Amino acid sequence: MVCAILCCASFAFGDEVEESLSTLATEQLKASTREMIQSGIDTNNVIRMTKLMLQNQFSMEQALRGQKVIMNAQKEDLPVEPIMNKAYEGMVKQVQAKNIVQAMEQVRARYVFAHEQARALTKERSQTRAIGNTIAKTFTAGMDQKGIQGIMDRLRERTQQMTQSQTMELAKESFKTARDMARLGLSSKTTTNLVCLALQKGYTARKMENMRNSFMTQSLSSPLTHLANSYSNAIKGGKSVNRLGYSGRSRPDGSGGSGRSDGSGGSGRSGGGKK
Amino acid sequence: MKKYFLLSILAFSVFTGCAHHYYRVKGVAVELYLKRPDAITVAFASSLDGYQLHQAEKRDSSTWKVTVPAYREFTYFYIVDGVLFVPTCKFKEKDDFGTINCIYIPGL
Numbered sequence: 001m002v003c004a005i006l007c008c009a010s011f012a013f014g015d016e017v018e019e020s021l022s023t024l025a026t027e028q029l030k031a032s033t034r035e036m037i038q039s040g041i042d043t044n045n046v047i048r049m050t051k052l053m054l055q056n057q058f059s060m061e062q063a064l065r066g067q068k069v070i071m072n073a074q075k076e077d078l079p080v081e082p083i084m085n086k087a088y089e090g091m092v093k094q095v096q097a098k099n100i101v102q103a104m105e106q107v108r109a110r111y112v113f114a115h116e117q118a119r120a121l122t123k124e125r126s127q128t129r130a131i132g133n134t135i136a137k138t139f140t141a142g143m144d145q146k147g148i149q150g151i152m153d154r155l156r157e158r159t160q161q162m163t164q165s166q167t168m169e170l171a172k173e174s175f176k177t178a179r180d181m182a183r184l185g186l187s188s189k190t191t192t193n194l195v196c197l198a199l200q201k202g203y204t205a206r207k208m209e210n211m212r213n214s215f216m217t218q219s220l221s222s223p224l225t226h227l228a229n230s231y232s233n234a235i236k237g238g239k240s241v242n243r244l245g246y247s248g249r250s251r252p253d254g255s256g257g258s259g260r261s262d263g264s265g266g267s268g269r270s271g272g273g274k275k
Numbered sequence: 276m277k278k279y280f281l282l283s284i285l286a287f288s289v290f291t292g293c294a295h296h297y298y299r300v301k302g303v304a305v306e307l308y309l310k311r312p313d314a315i316t317v318a319f320a321s322s323l324d325g326y327q328l329h330q331a332e333k334r335d336s337s338t339w340k341v342t343v344p345a346y347r348e349f350t351y352f353y354i355v356d357g358v359l360f361v362p363t364c365k366f367k368e369k370d371d372f373g374t375i376n377c378i379y380i381p382g383l
Contacts, residue, residue, distance in 0.1 A: 048325070086371060088326040093352075093359050095372050103371035141368045183366040183378055216383055219365075 020047045024054045025063075032067045039074050049084055058097040069104045077125075078111040079133060110139045117152055121171050122164065131168060134175045141182035147192035151178060154199040169205035174198075177212040181228075184219055190228050197235045211235075296362035298379070305345035305379060309362060312337035314355045319343075321351035321379075328354060350376040 017033045025033070029050070036046045049070075053063045066087060070080050086107045090100035111132065118132035135148060151174055159167040174195050181191040198208060211231070218227055298307045309331065311317060317331040317339040331339035331353070343349070350368065353360040361367075364377035 045325070085322050085325055089320070089322075089370065089376075090372060092320050092326045092328060092354070093370075093372060093374075099372060106371050180366075180380075183368060183380075185367070 016043060016047065021050060021054075024051065026060050029060055029063055029067075032064055032071075036067055036071055036074075039071060041070065041074055041080055045084055049087055052088070052091055053097070056091045056094075056097065058100075062097045062101055065101050066104055069101065069108050073108050073111065076112065076115075077129075078108065078115060079129070082111065082136070083107045107140075111136045113145065114139055114148075117148060120152065121155070121159075121167060124164075127168055131171055131175070134172060134179065138175050138179040138182060141179050142185075142188060143178055143182050143191060144188045147178070147188040150192045151175065151195050151199070154196045158199050158202075166205070170199075170208065173205040173208040173212070177208055177215075180212055180216060184216075184224060186224055186228055190225070194228060194232055194235070197232060201235055201238065296364060296377075300345050300381075301342075303345055304342050306340055306342050307351075307379075308334070309339045309353060310337050311339060311355055311360075314339065316356055318354040319351060320354065321349045323347075323349045345379075345381055348378060348380045350378050352376050 017030050017037070021030055021033060033046055033050050037043050050063060050067070053066055058066065070083050073080050073083055083104050086104050087100055090103055095103075114135035115128060115132035117135050118128045121131060122128055139145075139148060155167075155171055155174060159170060162170070177198075178191050178195050181194065182188065186194075195208075198211060203211065215227065215231060222230075295310045296308065298305050300306075307319065309317060317333075318328040319331055319341040320326040320328050321343060323343060329341055329343075331341045334340050350370075353362070359374070361375055361377060366378040366380055366383070367375045368378060370376045
């Protein structure tokens, strides 16, 4: 019975892959495409990505390598969406195929590292995935490995006497804070120092969250490095998070609703350079 | 409440006075505006749908608009006349290709 179902499923994948890639792909690439689908990756996404790679002048070898990166991530229980998105992003930006495959591998490596860090905090799968993904986004935002490991070391010290749920809450809020500060453009070193200082001063998950919200709101109206210094001094001095920071103007409620991204903008790479 | 609303409007006006890129949240959607008077075509791509290109709508002689769901964060950029364009934005991240992407974060 199971064999029959697997055979039917295999034929179904085969039909879809054959139909979509018949004239474009080699037998080896079609087989790899079927393998991806059988491993549980969404069929439409697999076919879309493979077709786009071939339309964007990937060689068969490069397409196979791209697929391999995704299958490795799937086997390692890592999310495949960020890696597939990197491929799509590179193709829209008309980046050379070899650089797209390299970037896909970089994304996977970030998630491998992030999930390793997460497993040091919890063995529970859903928690590992949640905190691992947050760490990976922190990494993507510009934090370096040294900074992430610095925060991990401080977290391990702080959470020795905590319950598992308290540990996870504090880790989540700490890495979200680091992620958002890095996304604002704060250096990895300054971000690490601020988050580690807060952990050292006994900040709880709620206090860390409040500090992040306050920092985000004040960053709209204060120079970033000045604000970071001000927060650092305030945390060292044991000031309440409500009174932290630079005494510039701030948004009334910090709730968002409209935003700006002023300045003249910058152009990136032009359309050329395809392989 | 009314005071906060008026202050928000004032803040928005100040913030967007000479902006080249800004957004407005309207219910479950966010409208992103880009000022590029020189552009002939503007397309928008984001992580919401695997970076599929969406043509922006021209609102006036200089402003282009796209509307996308606002319920979760996403990274994005524009393709202006066939060339990658990343506006200056508050939240950003490196893109692994030597440039950056903007990030939209709900509520910020």
